[in-house]
Amino acid sequence: MRQVVIRCAGKSFAMPSRRGKFFRTTDGEHNALSFRQRIAVVVGTRPEAIKLAPVVQELQRMRWARPVLVTTGQHGPVVHETLACFGLRAQVELTLPPGAHSVSELTAGLLSGLGKGLSTPAAQAVVVQGDTSSALAGAMAGFFSAIPVVHVEAGLRSGDLRSPFPEEAHRRMIAELSDLHLAPTRAARRNLRAQGIAAERILVTGNTVIDAVVSASRRPPVHHDPALRRIERTCAPLVLVTAHRRENWGAPIRRIGAAVATLSRQYPEVGFVVAAHMNPLVRTAIEDCLRDRPNVHLPGPIPYDTFARLLARSLLAITDSGGIQEEAAAFGLPVLVTRDNTERTEGIDSGLARLVGTQESEIVTAAEKEFAREGALSGDADRPFPPRNPYGDGRAARRCxxxxxxxxxxRPKPSELPEETR
Structure with missing residues (x-):
């Protein structure tokens, strides 16, 4: 099979070509053989599934593309459940050996599996998202196989190599291996330029999580879990709580749980929904001090569409999640970020998010200020989509x-996120 050389973003790639081949139809006419480029989309974690699902959906609509979903097994069955919320399923499923893994063991196992998963049959490009071990392994596997790498949500930086750990290091390494950097914001583009990435290899697209969360929040509820049904039907104002970051494991997460317990006693009219993490040790650390609180809900893992609807009607989020900082902005929802720094600086700059750390007193004081705002405890679930959402306009997936x-x-070079929405 002959090869063609594709030049884009200042780089060249040799690709197998099937252009010019023909087949004979029943009426004797010759038509060009349709060749869809295989785009391997690597998904290892629930957030990756959420943020890449809209991209896969858009690629499925393109006549030139054949997206191939590759799941790595990093977050197990929850990834397949999340993809199913978007009507998607994996074409290639990798598995990890059971048991706990260190970061190095996890990365090595993922790299070995992805090295084979991307080559049988060969992909024309590999798409990775964010900063997980799966994203790093996918970028490395693509690079080692001479397959161009596309990095969705490129350019986030906290400025501290060890916080968040290991995600900040992953981001920087993925940037060195990627051929096309899809930055969600102008700030992310500036970070990439500061790292020495050429301007012509960067596009500002907006964040695909805005596409995902708005779409999911509009789906009608279909519940098989009575606990989730009760939560969605309650008229009480809600606070959504999550905690999972590795640097918060142990005492910091227990302090976050203690702060929520204090707030639940001070505000019995407010419901606190603690969305469980898949790691049972992380989950237990925050839930232990919240059991038997009548207005604290511990429903276990929450399907993404239910989570999106709860987020849309909440009055506050308390979280160390980067994704929730972005998702909350889609609904104008204030966020208390239980970290010492964040790479999502746009939320801080816009006033939607506030860094509060992990000390119990700081979290409680910050929440009290939010509750004291006029109308905050009214239970009003109607929140307008902000006209100047700092994370995008809901069209990022198409740009990607x-x-x-x-x-x-x-395709021609796509237009970037309009200036007024950045």
């Missing part, structure tokens, strides 16, 4: 899909 086409010579 078009950017993949541009990289492979199938």
């Amino acid at each position: 899909a078009d950017a993949c086409g541009w990289l492979l010579g199938e």
